[in-house]
Amino acid sequence: MSLYEHLKAQCIDDWNAYIQHDFVRQLGQGTLAKECFQHYLKQDYLFLIQFSRAWGLAVFKSEDLTSMRYAQSGLNAMLDTEISLHVDYCRDWGISEEQLLALPEASATVAYTRYVLDAGFAGDLLDLHVALAPCIIGYAEIANWLAAQPDTVREGSPYAPWIEMYLSDEYQQAANTERELLDTLGQGLPPARLEALAKRFRTATRMEVSFWQMGLDRAD
Numbered sequence: 001m002s003l004y005e006h007l008k009a010q011c012i013d014d015w016n017a018y019i020q021h022d023f024v025r026q027l028g029q030g031t032l033a034k035e036c037f038q039h040y041l042k043q044d045y046l047f048l049i050q051f052s053r054a055w056g057l058a059v060f061k062s063e064d065l066t067s068m069r070y071a072q073s074g075l076n077a078m079l080d081t082e083i084s085l086h087v088d089y090c091r092d093w094g095i096s097e098e099q100l101l102a103l104p105e106a107s108a109t110v111a112y113t114r115y116v117l118d119a120g121f122a123g124d125l126l127d128l129h130v131a132l133a134p135c136i137i138g139y140a141e142i143a144n145w146l147a148a149q150p151d152t153v154r155e156g157s158p159y160a161p162w163i164e165m166y167l168s169d170e171y172q173q174a175a176n177t178e179r180e181l182l183d184t185l186g187q188g189l190p191p192a193r194l195e196a197l198a199k200r201f202r203t204a205t206r207m208e209v210s211f212w213q214m215g216l217d218r219a220d
């Protein structure tokens with residue numbers, strides 16, 4: 001079994017709570033309150049900034065040029081494209097850049113992002129990627145899960161473009177690359193190391209559940 005499949009199987013209940021969270025279900029059905037989605041979008045802006053720092057840390061933690069360049073391309077994608085796209089997307093939802101710049105971080109945002117960064121500070125590149133994997137790969141799986149649900153509204157819902165973005169070849173390919181990287185870094189690991197990584201993966205997955213819940217509760 002690949003490292004990614006192993007990590008997921010070790011926390012399958014938490015994983016399903018993440019992929020099939022009420023926020024995701026309501027988003028799919030088009031019934032999610034706009035205020036909840038807007039709250040999520042604002043916090044996701046702050047998330048993406050910390051996520052960029054994590055890619056920067058991945059450059060630093062890399063021990064060969066291939067890993068270093070992969071991390072560099074992640075960092076470039078965030079700084080050159082993803083964050084600007086997110087700012088544009090927020091504007092479409094009535095959230096100005098001024099508002100984004102003035103936002104306080106919700107507790108769930110702090111908890112998740114600093115957990116990921118700590119995995120990288122305290123551990124090695126694999127620890128960092130295992131903490132990043134639920135967000136990169138998870139959203140690709142969420143989009144696929146939503147596409148497979150008969151009650152998902154793919155056209156006419158205000159959330160349809162969000163689903164299509166994560167269903168896109170580009171995003172799905174990025175998730176595949178991350179799966180492959182985990183498998184490469186994860187070859188021949190001793191059982192104790194595997195167990196520690198499973199714990200990390202599970203914690204990051206639980207942080208994603210809390211992030212959805214924060215959106216649903218509009219929690220600070």
Ligand SMILES: Cc1ncc(CO)c(N)n1
Nearest residue numbers: 044047134135136139211
């Ligand atoms: C919280 C969160 N997890 C994952 C992604 C996907 O990149 C995102 N944008 N936000």
